[in-house]
Amino acid sequence: MIRLDAGDAGFARAFTDLVDARREADEDVARDVTAIVARVRTEGDAALRDYTRRFDRFDLDTQGWKLDRADCLAAWEGLSPELRDALELAAERIAAYHAKQKPQDRDEIDAAGIRLGARWRAVDAAGVYVPGGRAAYPSSVLMNALPARAAGVGRLVMVTPTPDGEVNPLVLAAAHLAGVDEIWRVGGAQAIAALAYGTDSIAPVDVITGPGNAWVAEAKRQLYGVVGIDMVAGPSEIVVVADGRNDAGWIAADLLSQAEHDPTSQSILFTDDAAFADKVAEAVERALAALATEKTARASWEANGAIILVPDLVSAMPLVDRLAPEHLELACDNAEGLFDMVRHAGSVFIGRYTPEAVGDYVAGPNHVLPTGRRARFASGLSVLDFMKRTSFLSLDRDGLAAIGPAAVALAHAEGLPAHAESVAIRLREA
Amino acid sequence: MIRLDAGDAGFARAFTDLVDARREADEDVARDVTAIVARVRTEGDAALRDYTRRFDRFDLDTQGWKLDRADCLAAWEGLSPELRDALELAAERIAAYHAKQKPQDRDEIDAAGIRLGARWRAVDAAGVYVPGGRAAYPSSVLMNALPARAAGVGRLVMVTPTPDGEVNPLVLAAAHLAGVDEIWRVGGAQAIAALAYGTDSIAPVDVITGPGNAWVAEAKRQLYGVVGIDMVAGPSEIVVVADGRNDAGWIAADLLSQAEHDPTSQSILFTDDAAFADKVAEAVERALAALATEKTARASWEANGAIILVPDLVSAMPLVDRLAPEHLELACDNAEGLFDMVRHAGSVFIGRYTPEAVGDYVAGPNHVLPTGRRARFASGLSVLDFMKRTSFLSLDRDGLAAIGPAAVALAHAEGLPAHAESVAIRLREA
Numbered sequence: 113m114i115r116l117d118a119g120d121a122g123f124a125r126a127f128t129d130l131v132d133a134r135r136e137a138d139e140d141v142a143r144d145v146t147a148i149v150a151r152v153r154t155e156g157d158a159a160l161r162d163y164t165r166r167f168d169r170f171d172l173d174t175q176g177w178k179l180d181r182a183d184c185l186a187a188w189e190g191l192s193p194e195l196r197d198a199l200e201l202a203a204e205r206i207a208a209y210h211a212k213q214k215p216q217d218r219d220e221i222d223a224a225g226i227r228l229g230a231r232w233r234a235v236d237a238a239g240v241y242v243p244g245g246r247a248a249y250p251s252s253v254l255m256n257a258l259p260a261r262a263a264g265v266g267r268l269v270m271v272t273p274t275p276d277g278e279v280n281p282l283v284l285a286a287a288h289l290a291g292v293d294e295i296w297r298v299g300g301a302q303a304i305a306a307l308a309y310g311t312d313s314i315a316p317v318d319v320i321t322g323p324g325n326a327w328v329a330e331a332k333r334q335l336y337g338v339v340g341i342d343m344v345a346g347p348s349e350i351v352v353v354a355d356g357r358n359d360a361g362w363i364a365a366d367l368l369s370q371a372e373h374d375p376t377s378q379s380i381l382f383t384d385d386a387a388f389a390d391k392v393a394e395a396v397e398r399a400l401a402a403l404a405t406e407k408t409a410r411a412s413w414e415a416n417g418a419i420i421l422v423p424d425l426v427s428a429m430p431l432v433d434r435l436a437p438e439h440l441e442l443a444c445d446n447a448e449g450l451f452d453m454v455r456h457a458g459s460v461f462i463g464r465y466t467p468e469a470v471g472d473y474v475a476g477p478n479h480v481l482p483t484g485r486r487a488r489f490a491s492g493l494s495v496l497d498f499m500k501r502t503s504f505l506s507l508d509r510d511g512l513a514a515i516g517p518a519a520v521a522l523a524h525a526e527g528l529p530a531h532a533e534s535v536a537i538r539l540r541e542a
Numbered sequence: 543m544i545r546l547d548a549g550d551a552g553f554a555r556a557f558t559d560l561v562d563a564r565r566e567a568d569e570d571v572a573r574d575v576t577a578i579v580a581r582v583r584t585e586g587d588a589a590l591r592d593y594t595r596r597f598d599r600f601d602l603d604t605q606g607w608k609l610d611r612a613d614c615l616a617a618w619e620g621l622s623p624e625l626r627d628a629l630e631l632a633a634e635r636i637a638a639y640h641a642k643q644k645p646q647d648r649d650e651i652d653a654a655g656i657r658l659g660a661r662w663r664a665v666d667a668a669g670v671y672v673p674g675g676r677a678a679y680p681s682s683v684l685m686n687a688l689p690a691r692a693a694g695v696g697r698l699v700m701v702t703p704t705p706d707g708e709v710n711p712l713v714l715a716a717a718h719l720a721g722v723d724e725i726w727r728v729g730g731a732q733a734i735a736a737l738a739y740g741t742d743s744i745a746p747v748d749v750i751t752g753p754g755n756a757w758v759a760e761a762k763r764q765l766y767g768v769v770g771i772d773m774v775a776g777p778s779e780i781v782v783v784a785d786g787r788n789d790a791g792w793i794a795a796d797l798l799s800q801a802e803h804d805p806t807s808q809s810i811l812f813t814d815d816a817a818f819a820d821k822v823a824e825a826v827e828r829a830l831a832a833l834a835t836e837k838t839a840r841a842s843w844e845a846n847g848a849i850i851l852v853p854d855l856v857s858a859m860p861l862v863d864r865l866a867p868e869h870l871e872l873a874c875d876n877a878e879g880l881f882d883m884v885r886h887a888g889s890v891f892i893g894r895y896t897p898e899a900v901g902d903y904v905a906g907p908n909h910v911l912p913t914g915r916r917a918r919f920a921s922g923l924s925v926l927d928f929m930k931r932t933s934f935l936s937l938d939r940d941g942l943a944a945i946g947p948a949a950v951a952l953a954h955a956e957g958l959p960a961h962a963e964s965v966a967i968r969l970r971e972a
Contacts, residue, residue: 195955198948205945209658212648220642227892228639228906233885235919249956282955318919336766337774340919344767359971365964372960404959447936454932455663462657462936465968469961470937473949476658477933489665489748489770491931501921502884503907506877506892507900515635518628519903525625525712526679529834530802531899534795538895541789 113396113417115389118427130380130418131434131485145330149305156311163302168244168275172297175277177313179284179295187284195282199250202474203289206254209476210262213495224514227506232499234264235340237315239307240292241322241332242283244273244299250286251472255479255493256322256342257290263498268292269317271307273299300324301331308335319498321480342493346484347376350468351437351457353428354392355444356385358464364395366441369469371412372405378416380435382428389419429453436487439468458487512538543826543847545819548857560810560848561864561915575760578731579738586741593732598674598705602727605707607743609714609725617714625712629680632904633719636684639906640692643925654944657936662929664694665770667745669737670722671752672713674703674729680716681902685909685923686752686772687720693928698722699747701737703729729754731761738765749928751910772923776914777806780898781867781887783858784822785874786815788894794825796871797847798839799899805841810848810865812858819849859883866917869898888917942968 116126152159161172188196219229240256242248253270260268270287272280274297287295296314298306304324310316320332321342332341350370354363367379383389396413400406422428425444432440436456444450447462454460458481461468472479480493507515516535523532546556581589591602618626649659670686672678683700690698700717702710704727717725726744728736734754740746750762751772762771780800784793797809813819826843830836852858855874862870866886874880877892884890888911891898902909910923937945946965953962 194951198951198955201945201948202952208652212650213660215645218642222635222638222906226905230643230907236885251952251956333767337763337916359967362964362967365960365967368960369958369964372958399960399963403963405957409960451934455666456930457932460932460934462934463938465939465942466935466937467942467964467968469953469958469964470942470946470949471935472961473952474945475656475935475937476652477660477935481933482930486767487930487932489930492933494931496926500886500912500917500919501924502887502890502917503911503922504881504890504892505896505901505905505907507896507905508893509895512895512897512900515631515904516900518631519900521624521628522632522681522903523899525628526681527835528799528802528899530795530798530829530839531902533829533833534792534799534897534899537789537792537795538897 113393113413113419115419115421117421118423119421127431141326141330145301145327145334148301149331149334152302152305152311153309157313160298160302160306160311163300164298167300168273170274170277170297177296179279179297184284184288184292184295187281188288190281191285198474199254199286199289202251203254203258205474205476206258207262210259210478210495213259214262215496215499224511225508226511226515228504230501230503232501234266234499235318236265237267237269237317238265238498239269239271239317239320241303241320241324241328242270242272243324244275244278244280248272248280248283250282251479252323253283253286254290257287257292259478259493259495260498261291263495265498267317269307269314270295271298271303273297273303301327304328304331304335308339321493321497323480340497342480342497343482343486343490347378348373348483349378349380349437350439350441351380351382351432351435352441353382353425353432353444353450354388355383355425356388357445358388358443360388360391360395361399362464363392363443364399366467367392367396367417368399368403368409368413369467370439371409371417372403373408375408375411375415377412379413380418380420382420382422382425382431384422384424386421389421393419425450426453432457436485438481438483438487441466441468456487458482458492543823543843543849545849545851547851548853549851557861571756571760575731575757575764579735579761579764582732582735582741583739587743590728590732590736590741593730594728597730598703600704600707600727607726609709609727614714614718614722614725617711618718620711621715628904629684629716629719632681633684633688635904635906636688637692640689640908640925644692645926645929654941655938656941656945658934660931660933662931664696664929665748666695667697667699667747668695668928669699669701669747669750671733671750671754671758672700672702673754674705674708674710678702678710678713680712681909682753683713683716684720687717687722689908689923689925690928691721693925695928697747699737699744700725701728701733703727703733731757734758734761734765738769751923751927753910770927772910772927773912773916773920777808778803778913779808779810779867780869780871781810781812781862781865782871783812783855783862783874783880784818785813785855786818787875788818788873790818790821790825791829792894793822793873794829796897797822797826797843798829798833799897800869801839801842801847802833802835803838805838805845807842808846809843810850812850812852812855812861814852814854816851819851823849855880856883862887866915868911868913868917871896871898886917888912888922
């Protein structure tokens, strides 16, 4: 953890270093992924069979390619009533929030009598990647599948590796709740390639979303354009802006909720109260010692954590914009006023009773958010990621007479005479 | 040009070949682009200077890095009144159409007393790529810059190569009209890298749009995630669905308006009238002979053109959806009814008086559209490409008491105790 003081001489430089620091693992995976993708594209199922045996020690032919609805239902029924209720509350709230994201169609007639508009339609099929093992989160299944459902996607496919045959019942229960249509027991770059190009077994999809390791992320990046993808994701981060009137333990808990994800995660506190900064640092140490995920959280906090003292919280806001954080907590008086100043953040958690983790699970907005300063230009996952817009235009003879001559002039100026002629030939009729 | 008949035995196979045909040039540009991007990232201006001298035979230091507002104004004033009027009509209509794309913010309080919503903001800076030479179209400047302006982008940057110092006055005039803030005389992958990473001279941007050659497209693809990009673009295409009651010359003109773009462009006609199909084929030949762009248009039509006979136009619509064309013209009776059936198309041109070219220039909707079957999942360029959404959440003590326990249960189930504690520590207070 580093501590910075905005009043120090070297602050501007130190803060720029913090903004520019790359936390992404520098694994040279691009070449591996290129080879895997090419082989799945040409060999299809045979490639999936081989990679799954090698990477997951799982034989698709003898142990099964798919998990079916009965598996998901059984997993759901095996959950405790408390967990079923929690997942149901989450699913209801997520579905309700995303249903309101559905865009409006347009169909207008303008002053020149020209009809124009745009119509939104869902993609035909979407694929959701769900990691195997520790990072397989049922909340991620809901956050990826329910927006696709809200969009009206007809066919919703899940791929997930089951290394050594191990299946995560929570993930299956969430798939049951979200109404996933197919679940294939494949993972890694090979699963992404199969979804993009299709194989004899797996029909291709149009959009692929969901978290994954570096190979999965690189495969999505390489196949962007063959299919739609949600985004390029990197390590997660939280920025907390807090005044001295918070319980230091609460703020420490919020910082650690991010740190426990991964050693590359980042937690940053801005405060205007030096004594409070000390208290939070101590509270983090105390909480770490009691945490089951201490090892990961400590590694993240020590390598990437930061506490930044600012003269007042308003002056923190331009710094926050430069970080463009995935998650931003405003735990202070006048949180509303500060929120109005925010230009770049994936999601903002306003007030002392809005810990970021409540948004990870049950609040409703999506927890798939732009990381690594991408909130400058990217948005969280939404219904729009599973839909596309078709613009349209309808002119009658009078409409073409009104605007056609300008098109003819511009087409000739651009050296495109056939463009000009396709308009002019109709104008000559009139 | 190939002719297919949906009634023939081999049709399904032949049509699948048409759908799957790759028209994209198989240039091995990825490695070149990787090297160029890496060098611009580390060497900045020095790399731009060197590449521009090599590729554009242009010395940035002695001949100038930028074109300024006075250059643009002079170009504007040098246009004929007819062209000025045409560009102004285009700009007005494009601006009006895109202004209505601005998304609504959300700010709601739900039944549990929880406040949630989403807020849209423009990106800080956008870069528009404009090709040099023959393919430098003022219409593209308007179609890329005006949506950024409508979004409220603060800084709008154009990059365009000026090989041998040659500047296209139409492009500068369009930049004047669109209010572009900076124009840099650089192009190719090096210009894209400069916009993404910034150099000493050129400040970085958040989103890069605009057409370019294979190097430019590959650079955008590689830098997707460092910046936002519009899309992965390929060769352009049109599908025309026409009955026998059209003038064959009109439909031939529409097919050629696409073919003249590039030899890799594709024009496809579906009709239910075999005699009309013959007439269109003859009309294309006649029109080609008189066309200044004959060489390109003929190469495209011969290599990629198709006329497909269907028993009735309704049965063409599922085939159209498989092609998911960039442009779709419906020149027939009941065009409205057919339009209702369309699931996948970039833009649809309804009725006999709506040639696609009118949409390229002056109608209002964007002419930057998904190509190569990407309309299955992608949309045309819009104001949304220059904006991003920040979701937000605000809970009070009661709201957290209502939904917090479910978050605690799910966090524990996922093995994330610090997530659980950040909620539980607040619930204990109550």
